[in-house]
Amino acid sequence: MADSSTPDFFRDAPWLTRRRLAVYPKLFLLVYVVSALVWLLRSKGLVDPAGHPIGADFIDPWSASWLTLHGAPSAVYDIARLWAVERSAVADPAVGFAGFHYPPVYLLIITPLALIPYAWSLLAWTVATFAAYLGVMWKIDPERDSLWLAIAFPGALVNLTNGQNGFLTLALLGGALLTLERRPIVAGVMFGLMSYKPQYGLLVPIFLIATGRWRTIVSASVTVLLLAALSFAIFGAQTWQAFFSSIAFTRHVVLEQGGSGFEKLQSAFAAARLWGFSVATAYTFQAAISLLAAVAVIWIWRRTPKFDLHAAALATGVLLTTPYVMDYDLVILALPIAWLALEGRRSGFMPYEKSLLVFVWLLPLFARSLAGHAMIPISPLAMILLLADIACRALPITQVDEGDAANA
Incomplete structure (x- = not known):
């Protein structure tokens, strides 16, 4: 009996009760709030105790907005000019440089940011994108306890503290998947809007073609072309030329040489580079x-008719297929976690599935530090296990414990 206790602990996860699922997220949230207050109290103005701007990764889109509003959109790709605005935004000449690595279509979204001061703009951006994130998560699973899990998700915390656009990416991807069956043209528009992060467009067109979703393909293509044409017309050819010139810097310095740290990157490519493999081997x-x-x-999409599994698979695959995925992008894992949990509640959980979902939910808390201090890039493995779990559910011979559905 003692020999089976440890396997049962992970296999069946009897400790993951509904009561704990209701209480623990609120405890996590309380810790977040207290930690954030301490962090803000220790900050000096708009600079945190580590010397980074509050909302560290928001500084570059806000500064890009400022340059665009002042008639210099192409300057967002000029290191000296962008850095000067960043230092002015937080009134600190010692603040480090944050590069703008997005195509000009992103300027269509962020140009209004600098109409108000940095701090207020960061607050407005955070509230708006967080609301979009919660709206999609609520649409997936309109249950109060599930919403608390989404609010307290560590991936959301990482995105919030970085001032990043992960919530926006999740809202577009989740919204596209939720509307794909009934409104394929709307889904295509949302997929097209994701072109501001082109690294996440590697799998989507392959998937759409392979599954014959031609209306969505046309809609997405038209959306991308219109965004490109509009940004060209508004910001000029010089801005696009500057962007294309900046790609080599982004690829070589940020991705291949790990300018932000290979521990911050969460891809298979970064794992190989962290272990000392060459750039060519990492790409392979x-x-x-x-x-x-x-x-x-x-x-998975061809094997099973279950939408929850379809959506969870594509959301996971989008992260796995790009070499350029950061720790704050792990907020997208909220999508497959939610869809798999919903499927588990409906039809029962497979062995070890609950433990896997808890592990992936906690992943953003320790993924970066584990890679940085212990040289263990756990995120690619976690996503592979998640995709494997979805594939197992797509097998008709898969057996689940129906009793788990009542206890989930």
Whole structure:
């Protein structure tokens, strides 16, 4: 009996009761709030105790907005000019540089940011994008306890503290998946709007073609072309030229050399680089993982009619197939977690599935530090396990414990 206790602990997760699922997220949230207050009290003005701007990754879109509003959109790709605005935004000449690595279509979204001061703009951005995130999560699973899990999700915390756009990306991807079956043209528009982060467009068109969703393909393509044309007309050819010139810097310094730290990157490519492999080997490793993920996603969509599994697979695959995924992008994992939990409640959980979902939910808390201090890049493995779990659910022979559905 003692020998089976540890396996049962992870296999069946009897400790994951509904009461704990209702209480623990609120405890997490309380810790977040207290930690944030201490962090803000220790900050000096708009600079945190570590010397970074409050909302560290919001500084570059706000500064890009300022340059655009002052008639210099192409300057957002000029290191000296962008850095000067960033230092002015937080009134600190010692603040580090944060590069703007987005295509000009993103300027269509962020240009209004600098109409108000940095701090107020960060607050407005956070509230608006967080509301979009919660709206999608509520649409997936309109249950109060599930919403608390979304609010307290560590991936949301990482995105919030970075002032990043992960909530926006999740809202567009989740919204596209939720409308794909009934409103394919609307879904295509949302997929097209995701072009501000082109690294997440690697799997989506392959998936759409493989599954024959031609109306969505046309809608997405038209949306991307219109955004590109509009940004070209408003910001000029010089801005696009500056963007294309900046790609080499982004690829070489940020991705290949780990300018932000390979521990911050959460891809298979970054894992290989963290372990000391060459750039060519890392790209090969990433290509292999991307190919396997794409095949798995398409197989799942063809194998099972269950929408929750379809959506969870594509959301996971989008993260696995890009070499350029940061720790704050792990907020997107909220989508497959929610859809798999919903499927588990409906039909029962497979062995070890509850433990896997808890592990992935906690992942953003320790993924970066584990990679940085212990040289263990756990995120790609976690996402592979998640995709494998979805694939197992797509098998008709998969057996689940129906009793778990009542206890979930």
